[in-house]
Amino acid sequence: xxxxxxxxxxxxxxxxxxxxxxxxxxxxxxxxxxxxxxxxxxxxxxxxxxxxxxxxxxxxxxxxxxxxxxxxxxxxxxxxxxxxxxxxxxxxxxxxxxxxxxxxxxxxxxxx
Amino acid sequence: xxxxxxxxxxxxxxxxxxxxxxxxxxxxxxxxxxxxxxxxxxxxxxxxxxxxxxxxxxxxxxxxxxxxxxxxxxxxxxxxxxxxxxxxxxxxxxxxxxxxxxxxxxxxxxxxxx
Numbered sequence: 001x002x003x004x005x006x007x008x009x010x011x012x013x014x015x016x017x018x019x020x021x022x023x024x025x026x027x028x029x030x031x032x033x034x035x036x037x038x039x040x041x042x043x044x045x046x047x048x049x050x051x052x053x054x055x056x057x058x059x060x061x062x063x064x065x066x067x068x069x070x071x072x073x074x075x076x077x078x079x080x081x082x083x084x085x086x087x088x089x090x091x092x093x094x095x096x097x098x099x100x101x102x103x104x105x106x107x108x109x110x111x112x
Numbered sequence: 113x114x115x116x117x118x119x120x121x122x123x124x125x126x127x128x129x130x131x132x133x134x135x136x137x138x139x140x141x142x143x144x145x146x147x148x149x150x151x152x153x154x155x156x157x158x159x160x161x162x163x164x165x166x167x168x169x170x171x172x173x174x175x176x177x178x179x180x181x182x183x184x185x186x187x188x189x190x191x192x193x194x195x196x197x198x199x200x201x202x203x204x205x206x207x208x209x210x211x212x213x214x215x216x217x218x219x220x221x222x223x224x225x226x
Contacts, residue, residue: 033214033215035215035217037153040219040220041219041220042116042202042204042217042218042219042220043155043202043215043217044217045214045215045216048214086153088153088155090155099145099157099160099168100215102154102155102156104152104153104154105153105154107153
């Protein structure tokens, strides 16, 4: 079974601060997705990365796929209260399985 | 219009009962899924259907039975509910089961077994 480790598990910061969330595995993935989940809702896809070393930006969010396609990071610049939520990474394509395996998530709280 | 809709949103029931959760997607996707999210927020795949056919059936008790009447619907029936079945169940869909397929999730059904 693939295992995706996310760190930190919890993060509580003030508005305006920067933060980085990490997603690590010993498995190589064909693709990796990041989702954000708000309370009482399902996860919403933020980005998919497929190429080793790939960097994608979504406004204040920067996503990077590791060169070896085993890890990824999400960096948020100048966090806002609206960024509060559970951030989940999911890797697919390892061992021939196309079903994404999810990490346990990073719970982010941004205080005003 | 809600892309992936689940009903009910909340379900409280006693041990031993049988219950169903319904899911419908209006995205025209070929593949639908059921995930279970536990109290620690871990999302685990349960079933996957592609165009009404079961293609993934992870290790779940056979008390859980999915049913797909057409490719836009995937329902989940649970027999003889147990306390450990309490969780949030998410339905999702994707265009194809290909690697990197982007999932659209429903808003979840919070099941509480008492």
